[in-house]
Amino acid sequence: MIDYTLQKSDDVIQDMKNLYDIVTFLRDPKDGCPWDKEQTPRDMIRGMQGEIYEYIDALNEGDKPHQSEELGDVFLNLFLLGKIHDQEGDFSLAECLNDCCEKYIRRHPHVFSNVEVSNTEEVLKNWNQIKETVEGRHKKEDDFFDGMTKSAPELEQCYWISKKAAKVGFDWPDEAGVVDKVNEELNEVVEAKDHDAKMEELGDLLFSAVNLCRINHIKPQDALSYANQIFVKRFNRLYALAKADGLSLESLTPEQWNDLWERVKSENN
Incomplete structure (x- = not known):
């Protein structure tokens, strides 16, 4: 048993420390929680996604107390994930936070330095330039879709891919062309004879449907x-x-x- 009494406060720094202390106790090799001690970074993925989705639900419902509760769960999962990495010798949470602070100060020279910007476009231009010239994050010349978040939900990936291709002209001239493509793919689904063929054609149908959303300026999700x-x-x-x-x-x-x-x-x- 761990002897611990929570000391609530209105100090965010102290409250963060309280949460980190609780996470440390949960991961204590001797007296910690068996479930928490077994978790790995990969185990935490679904849980973190679930907590974020629950926060989004609360946000969409306009439920402020529920938003606060779910956001707290997100913080707990982040701290727990940081503690796991620390215990496994990957990096400490302090290193993670320091790197994050340095990065966001560096990428906001219009706030923390004397760089002047007049609009959001200039902010994003500077952001990308700093990533490439200062941080050395060069784009892969042989990968047109470099920068895609490969772990993002497939629907979001599809929208991102089609939007980037459309920006350089790989697109239908109007909505009618996309509708024709959707109908074509639907017919191919019906004509497919086996499971693998059905899966391939259904994928093409979904991809075309996402393009129909995009050309109408609607996010498919x-x-x-x-x-x-x-x-x-x-x-x-x-x-x-x-x-x-x-x-x-x-x-x-x-x-x-x-x-x-x-x-x-x-x-x-």
Whole structure:
């Protein structure tokens, strides 16, 4: 057992120390938590993603107390990840934070030095120039898509890839061309004969659909998020109607499913 009493404060630095102390106790080889002691950086990936998504949910819902709680969970995961790297001898959290501070001071000469900028475009231009000339992060000349975050969700990667290609002219002249491509890929999905062929053609269909979003200035993840919300709302309403009629979802016939769905849609849900 670890004898510890939390001393709350209004000092952010002290509160950060409190959280780091708790993480240190959780990772204590003798008295720490078995689950926390077993975690590796790779184990932490899904958990961190989950906490960030939960914060985003709270943000979208406008729930301030929930936002605070979920942001705290994000900090906990970051500190825990830093502690794991420290214990494994990769780097210390202090080194990580110092490097981060130095980098952001260096990349903001218009704030921490006498460089003058007049707009966001100039800020980004300086940012990229510093990355290349000062930090030596040169682009790979043989990789047009150098800079893509390979661990980003595939939908975001697809949008980024198609947008970069379109910037140099690899694009349809108008929306009609993309619609034709979507229809072409859909037909190829239908005609595909085996699993591998289906997967390939479905990938092409999704890629084309993302381009249709892009050419309409819509982020595909936003469009899909909206569709998800609408479906969940409608299905929950369908569920309520079925219960009111004394029906279980498992017992519904195709005709009943269709009837209930049309009733929901007619309510403008």
